[in-house]
Amino acid sequence: MKPKVGFFDFTGCEGCQLTVLNLERELLDLVELMEIVEFREISSDQGEALDIAFVEGSICSSAEIRRLKAIRARSRQLFALGACADTTGINALCTDRTSEQLVGEVYGTAVGHLRYRHPRPLEAFVKVDGRVPGCPIDGREFLAILQSLLIDRMPELPTYAVCAECKLLELPCTFERGVVCLGPLTRAGCDAHCIAEGDRCRGCRGQVDAPRSGPYYRILEEHGLSEEDILNELRIFNLSGEKRG
Amino acid sequence: MTQALIAKTKLADLVSFLASCGKVVGPVPLGHGQFKFAEVSSLAEMALDYIPTILPPKKYFMPQYETLLRYDGADGQQMQAVVEVEELVLFGVHTCDLAGIQCLNVVFSDRPRDLHYMIRKNHITLIGLECSDYCDGFASCAMLRNHLPKGGYDLFFSELSDGYFVDIKTHKGEQLVEESGLFEPVSDAAREQLQELRRSKKQIFRSEVPIRYQDIPRLFDETFDSDVWTRIGEKCLSCGNCTNVCPTCY
DSSP: OOOEEEEEEOBSOSHHHHHHHTOHHHHHHHHHHOEEEEETTTOOOOOSSEEEEEEESBBOSHHHHHHHHHHHHTEEEEEEESHHHHTOGGGGGGGGSOHHHHHHHHHOSSOTTOOOOOOBOGGGTSOOOEEEOBTTBOHHHHHHHHHHHHTTOOOOOOOSBHHHHHHHTTOOOGGGGTOOOOTTTBBOOSTTHHHHTTOOOOOTTOBOSSOOHHHHHHHHHHTTOOHHHHHHHHHTTOOOOOOOO | OOEEEEEGGGHHHHHHHHHHHSEEEEEEEEETTEEEEEEESSGGGOOTTOOOOSSOTHHHHSOSSOOOEEEEGGGTTEEEEOOOOOOEEEEEEOHHHHHHHHHHHHHHHSSSOOHHHHHHHTTEEEEEEOOSSOSSTTOOTTTTTOSSOOSOOSEEEEEOSSEEEEEEOSHHHHHHHHHHOOOBOOOHHHHHHHHHHHHHHHHHOOOSSSSOGGGHHHHHHHTTTOHHHHHHHHTOOOOOHHHHHOSSOO
16 A cells, blocks of 8 residues: 655745645656655545654644644654654744734734744644754755655665765865855765855754754855854854744 | 977867767856866866866765765666766876875775776876976875876877877877877977976975975874864865865865
8 A cells, every 4th residue: 555645834935845746757756656645735635543744834823733734643754744743943043022912023913813933843842753954954964865765764864964965075175165054064965066056055954963063163254254154154044043932 | 208298289189089978077267366177179168377276176086966876666676887988088197186186096995996986087088298397286296206207198198389298198088199199209398398397396385394204104104192183173164175175185
């Protein structure tokens, strides 16, 4: 029997689900191997028990917590899909204000019924079996992770930094052109996509297991960054730190 | 013939000839003062006065990804060893990288031999290029005496005033010289120019670190517990790139 797979979204831009749908060449082969029983972006079907749930987005309200727990309860395995679900991603940028301030700034005072909590990753509320990092996720990495799951193996994420992938592609280091890059701290797996396209790494995949922050900050300081500048770099995607609550 | 000459005006024709026979790889500029070995079809694409490339030419001897084994689960797990190999000419390899390849040859031909490496190596033609001066201020080739050719190539080019002195080391190199029809016999004047180049290099290339070559292994042994390694370790980002970019690490 084909494994039953569901895709779910919470607070986020849904770009990670879209990345899955953009795998047009592979999608038809994939549905031969699994049964997609829930995927709101393409179907109104709703399933019951699931083998694998891919969950996108951060958790921002009591209703979202309840819905997430219900998905967890009927899923054999639950995977965080993308940075918002995995580390809170850029959603965490709002944590410098209170939730009342945020609601007030965005919706004004007239909608007092909105009950908003600071966004948190899935892991703050339920057991997460694995994750597909990135903002958005990398389609090839998603396929590799799915392939592992379909043959009942636990997928493994790279333990090395983006820096290593970048070097293997022989991309000139962004520091050579005076541009700060989070590649030395950030978990690989994206094939240094942003640097290959002329940008720099902003750390969307989260940090490697044991980042060597000290020596890295010294390099940033040598490039003229203040402590606040360094924190601002890290805040873009790596603010969270809050897991189980 | 163990030596030959080629006029500078014919170097572009030589690269075109090589490219017409198969894949040619040479140093190409990436901007920001960086270079990499990449496929070329003409001399104009290359920068022969390059500093060491981001990755050394070992990437052609040990590709980052290669198929070692093919199997078909449907057919009783039938397995077949595979060697993915292509004919390749590596053009313009400096003596530092040639020394690196020679180290790898020693390691991988030792038992247990790495058959994939050994087979691939036989399909690579190495054309070396001598440095007349330092490529940059970070080189330490003279300390390890690798600023001079020590073999490990099929052909080796040393720049003279209007041509290149070519040392022919292998049968493959000799065939290439003959088939291209672009080389000429060495003249006494060319020999004299080569000697002049080597004399001038003796003045330019001095051991960059004030130690004796023969002391290096002993110094490493004796300083194993030195604080210097802690100080260097404190700067380490643990990115693993030292291994990636090293001409001999694998």
